[in-house]
Amino acid sequence: MVVIEVLQEYKDSQKRVYEIVNNSLKNDKISHAYLIETNGVSYASDFALSLAKSFLCYSLDEDESKRICNLVDSGNYPDIVVVDSKKMIKKEEMLSLQEKFKNKPLYGKYMIYIINDASLLNASSGNTILKFLEEPSRDIVAILLVNNISLVLDTIVSRCMVLSLVNDVSLFDNICKKYDCDISLLNKAIEYYSKMEDERKLFFISDMMYSFSSNIELLLEVGFYLYSDLLHLCLNVDLVFFKDFSVILNSMLKNNDVYDIIRKIDVISKFIKDCSFNVNKDLFMDSFVIQMIGDVSDD
Numbered sequence: 001m002v003v004i005e006v007l008q009e010y011k012d013s014q015k016r017v018y019e020i021v022n023n024s025l026k027n028d029k030i031s032h033a034y035l036i037e038t039n040g041v042s043y044a045s046d047f048a049l050s051l052a053k054s055f056l057c058y059s060l061d062e063d064e065s066k067r068i069c070n071l072v073d074s075g076n077y078p079d080i081v082v083v084d085s086k087k088m089i090k091k092e093e094m095l096s097l098q099e100k101f102k103n104k105p106l107y108g109k110y111m112i113y114i115i116n117d118a119s120l121l122n123a124s125s126g127n128t129i130l131k132f133l134e135e136p137s138r139d140i141v142a143i144l145l146v147n148n149i150s151l152v153l154d155t156i157v158s159r160c161m162v163l164s165l166v167n168d169v170s171l172f173d174n175i176c177k178k179y180d181c182d183i184s185l186l187n188k189a190i191e192y193y194s195k196m197e198d199e200r201k202l203f204f205i206s207d208m209m210y211s212f213s214s215n216i217e218l219l220l221e222v223g224f225y226l227y228s229d230l231l232h233l234c235l236n237v238d239l240v241f242f243k244d245f246s247v248i249l250n251s252m253l254k255n256n257d258v259y260d261i262i263r264k265i266d267v268i269s270k271f272i273k274d275c276s277f278n279v280n281k282d283l284f285m286d287s288f289v290i291q292m293i294g295d296v297s298d299d
Contacts, residue, residue: 003182004127017163025058031177032136035160036145039167040174047049052112079111089120094128117146119151133159178220209285223268231261267291
């Protein structure tokens, strides 16, 4: 069975997702849209491409499936389009994508588009792709990737089959590799949020924020996972990301109820998206601090 050959390397590390895909193919029930929650997995883009190949190659003979896979791997397969933007994805890009997909597949059964970071869809481009998802064609498959589904419009999530990858590498290792930094900077980021909750003073927290002026994205990402675990702690759920920082998290919890935590996760999510824009860095950092602290005044 071709799916086993194409996705074989993920059979153990992503057992649940592997089984879901395998069953879908065996029952000929491929969804028109998949949202892959990557959870920081470093090989997520490669997994998405392997998923696309499994859709294209299933039920083909060995020689034909190898030919298709080789074309995909070399970037010469015309019926796969990969959107791999590092900045906010514009509406025009999604309209152009839709235009390309007006034709029928040239080679196989499906035309497939992969968006490597769906969190970069702004309101305009997100609504544009949403219309595309709402009117699915039998020969078009969408594969969207995002680190956490909370960073994607709920209306998009509701129209996709969600596949959540399991990260078997420590969060610290992944972030250090992603931002080419050492562990001391991550510890400093955790300390920043701890101080923010403890001190609750605007000037003090703003001053600390400026020490991350060249590492804002790292600070925001650490904050997102930290407050996600704070929410786990508040709801009496096992910690996922920062099991070794339960003392700090318990201290942070003293100043937050579940609604405070959710609000702060929303704030961080918004600023992660806004970080893709060419914004004034000083105003960006000041605004982040003000929104995180909320209406708490200096003591």
